[in-house]
Amino acid sequence: MFSPGQDSTPETSGGATTVLVPTRFVWPYGGRRVFLSGSFTRWSEHLPMSPVEGCPTVFQVICSLTPGYHQYKFYVDGEWRHDERQPVATGNYGVVNTVLLTGEPDPIPGMLAPETPRMNMDVDNDPFQRMEAPRISEADIEVSRHRISGFLSTHTAYELLPESGKVIAMDVNLPVKQAFHILYEQGIPVAPLWDSYKGQFVGVLSALDFILILRELGNHGSNLTEEELETHTISAWKEGKSQQSRQLDVHARPFQNHLIHAGPYDYLKDVAIKILQNEVATVPIIHSSSQDSSFPQLLHLASLSGILKCICRHFRHSSSSLPVLQQPICAIPLGTWVPRIGESNGRPLAMLRPNASLSSALSLLVQAQVSSIPIVDDNDALLDIYSRSDITALAKDTAYAQIHLDEMTIHQALQLGQEANSPNGFFTGQRCQMCLRSDPLQKVMERLANPGLRRLIIVEAGSKRVEGIISLSDVFRFLLG
Numbered sequence: 268m269f270s271p272g273q274d275s276t277p278e279t280s281g282g283a284t285t286v287l288v289p290t291r292f293v294w295p296y297g298g299r300r301v302f303l304s305g306s307f308t309r310w311s312e313h314l315p316m317s318p319v320e321g322c323p324t325v326f327q328v329i330c331s332l333t334p335g336y337h338q339y340k341f342y343v344d345g346e347w348r349h350d351e352r353q354p355v356a357t358g359n360y361g362v363v364n365t366v367l368l369t370g371e372p373d374p375i376p377g378m379l380a381p382e383t384p385r386m387n388m389d390v391d392n393d394p395f396q397r398m399e400a401p402r403i404s405e406a407d408i409e410v411s412r413h414r415i416s417g418f419l420s421t422h423t424a425y426e427l428l429p430e431s432g433k434v435i436a437m438d439v440n441l442p443v444k445q446a447f448h449i450l451y452e453q454g455i456p457v458a459p460l461w462d463s464y465k466g467q468f469v470g471v472l473s474a475l476d477f478i479l480i481l482r483e484l485g486n487h488g489s490n491l492t493e494e495e496l497e498t499h500t501i502s503a504w505k506e507g508k509s510q511q512s513r514q515l516d517v518h519a520r521p522f523q524n525h526l527i528h529a530g531p532y533d534y535l536k537d538v539a540i541k542i543l544q545n546e547v548a549t550v551p552i553i554h555s556s557s558q559d560s561s562f563p564q565l566l567h568l569a570s571l572s573g574i575l576k577c578i579c580r581h582f583r584h585s586s587s588s589l590p591v592l593q594q595p596i597c598a599i600p601l602g603t604w605v606p607r608i609g610e611s612n613g614r615p616l617a618m619l620r621p622n623a624s625l626s627s628a629l630s631l632l633v634q635a636q637v638s639s640i641p642i643v644d645d646n647d648a649l650l651d652i653y654s655r656s657d658i659t660a661l662a663k664d665t666a667y668a669q670i671h672l673d674e675m676t677i678h679q680a681l682q683l684g685q686e687a688n689s690p691n692g693f694f695t696g697q698r699c700q701m702c703l704r705s706d707p708l709q710k711v712m713e714r715l716a717n718p719g720l721r722r723l724i725i726v727e728a729g730s731k732r733v734e735g736i737i738s739l740s741d742v743f744r745f746l747l748g
Contacts, residue, residue: 287331287332288332288333288368289329289330289331290366292330294325294326294327294341294343294348294350295324295325295326296324296348296350297323297324299344301344302314303330303339304342305337306339307332307333310360314330316341319728319729327728327729334368335368336365336367337366337367338364338365339363339364339365339366340360340363340364347360347361349362349363350364354366408590408591409748411591412591412748414582415589418581418582419535419539419574421534422535422577423531424529424533424538424552424567424569425531425532427535427552427567427573427577428552429567432567434459434551434565435453435458436460436565437460437501438462438501439461439462439469439501439502440463440501441500442498442499442500443499443501446458447662450474451659451660451662456474456655456656457473457474457548457568458471458472459526459551459565460505466562468551471526471547472501474656475632475633475655477658479633480504481629481658481661482633482672526551527547528550528552528553529541529550529551530554531566538550538569538574539571539743539747540747542569542570542571542740543571543744548570549569550568550569550570551567551568553566554566570718571743572716572717572721572739573718575712575716575739576716578716578746592707592712595707595708596702596704596706597704599708599745600745601708602736602738602741603741604616604725604735616733616735617631618647618733619631619640619642619643620644620645621642621644621650621651622676624673624674624675624676625672625673625676629658632653637722639653639722640652640654642677642681648731648732649699649726649732649733651681651699653677657680660680661680661683700722701725702725702737703726704725711742715737715739715742722736723738725737
């Protein structure tokens, strides 16, 4: 990809003035070391390209070029590559990309539309991203769905079990204060609950429980004090929330007070549907034998990311059989997008400024029923994210006992958990997982298949302006139809 700059620079040579056009070249397909070379370097010089901040798979470099016809290629990890989505030609150096620059800073005719007022859905000024991607046919979508559904319907939850690992469970008689310390120390967002009296797993404890407890502690009318957390058990907390749920309006979402689980012989499709229908992050895989009196065995915690990893692994070398995988995410009905200017449909994205209160962030996580919220500046550029699991950082040294949710800002809350890794409290590129609207679905799926990742923020390349969000549940609802 390339993008002519808006300012041209005159160059004087032998009494003649030549206008140089700043041009940005982009390689959006990843790599470790990426260089640019072309006719403008006489093919003898390799210009190093730098990763775009927050998008480690996108490389860019800006060159000032004379108007005219240029050829170029990319040198990626020791191999010559060209961008198949850009204009190409066959020359002395094989298949090369081409660009025709005029002396004016206007976009190239036939490739870029004239400058128009920016719309919320635009992504930077890259020519491919400014073009409307062709829509895939419903027939191709159904072919892809049928093949993925066939795979998920013939493979069981045993596919998810790692060769080695551990699953942490907690006894329901543990004090909630101690339980959240364990979640924080172990770096896990959820743990199954074991009832030794019943001899079975009865539920899960998650970061959402901690959020609800902190909000209850912040209510002046709450009967639950910080001191009571020392002795208030998980069982008592769950029972209290269950009773409160039964008193709610019939239209309110009930509090989950029973264990949603799956067996090792359940098909992956059934496990995925169970996660989606119950709006949970994980489902314990439990093996229990009716032929003996042994305790049920907790084998694993199944998640949509684990199932997605199985899909990616199975179709890695036959992705051509799934036409939808090569489609850019902007060309398929997937995710939640910032509405275009003038559009009245579509639900707005939940975003917050860094000076918003922690109380507002926790309320939004609960009300919007999302796992994380983008934290943006005044231009809606992504600064960081606040996730449900971040709340467990307040369990360290009982920090929650010294704060007021309405007085602490999101920025301050993030600093509590990030000071060791990020001196300014904002993201270092590891926490904020992003993608571009031009990214193919296959790339997005591979990113979301990483453990612990549940949402990708769609941003504008360069500015990092938030344009949408794609979650694991979005991908599965689309794939399963």
